[in-house]
Amino acid sequence: MEPRVAPSILSADFARLGAQVREVVEAGATVIHVDVMDGHFVPPLSMGPQVVSALRELDLGVELDVHLMVERPERHVADFARAGASNITVHAEATPHVHYAVQQIREAGCTAGVAVCPSTPLGVFTELDADLALCMTVNPGWGGQAFIPSSPEKIARLRQVVGKGVEVEVDGGIDPDTAGPCAKAGASLFVAGSAIFGAEDPAQAFRQIAAATRCGQPY
Numbered sequence: 001m002e003p004r005v006a007p008s009i010l011s012a013d014f015a016r017l018g019a020q021v022r023e024v025v026e027a028g029a030t031v032i033h034v035d036v037m038d039g040h041f042v043p044p045l046s047m048g049p050q051v052v053s054a055l056r057e058l059d060l061g062v063e064l065d066v067h068l069m070v071e072r073p074e075r076h077v078a079d080f081a082r083a084g085a086s087n088i089t090v091h092a093e094a095t096p097h098v099h100y101a102v103q104q105i106r107e108a109g110c111t112a113g114v115a116v117c118p119s120t121p122l123g124v125f126t127e128l129d130a131d132l133a134l135c136m137t138v139n140p141g142w143g144g145q146a147f148i149p150s151s152p153e154k155i156a157r158l159r160q161v162v163g164k165g166v167e168v169e170v171d172g173g174i175d176p177d178t179a180g181p182c183a184k185a186g187a188s189l190f191v192a193g194s195a196i197f198g199a200e201d202p203a204q205a206f207r208q209i210a211a212a213t214r215c216g217q218p219y
Ligand code: DX5
Pocket: 008, 009, 010, 011, 033, 035, 067, 138, 139, 140, 141, 142, 143, 144, 145, 171, 172, 173, 174, 191, 192, 193, 194, 195
């Protein structure tokens, strides 16, 4: 599994969303990260399945990686799958039925991700077989936060638990400086929002982060 960078549209200019996504796709992005927030699991509200449909209609041939920061995410899986999600990730803390949610996501035709907040232990990953394991490297809810310095050590433990062949995703505070340590620890998918869309040249910022991820070994 070669390392890939997933630009998060949370930090994009929503008035020019199509143009911003095209820009990073032309720079080499093959996966776009969509952050869904419900005002309960995390305080802010962000976006819903309509945005996923709109991105799918751009027909850019990219994977749409939907990160559900919502309570009882299993209730929303069908809507996001219908809208065109490729991967749907649910938080382990957001439902007592993580295994059921993973099953539902697969039945809906998507790959299934499970996310953990910084304070959540990794035990859930020994109890189910997710296609993707998301290790939050900030507390979820906002773009532009500082990377939690202890994250690489947790990522290394996560890679041990899930083994090769499972996507280990990192999300929060990823930039050219933090991407390298995460790659060395075993991450394979790197979400970056403000470091890309907050930059003057998002395409160049994307390429810089992508270069920084190549210091790890492919998983
Ligand atoms: C935060 C979201 C992230 C966010 C990352 O809760 O899950 O995907 O967009 O933003 P940056 O890269 O700015 O930390």
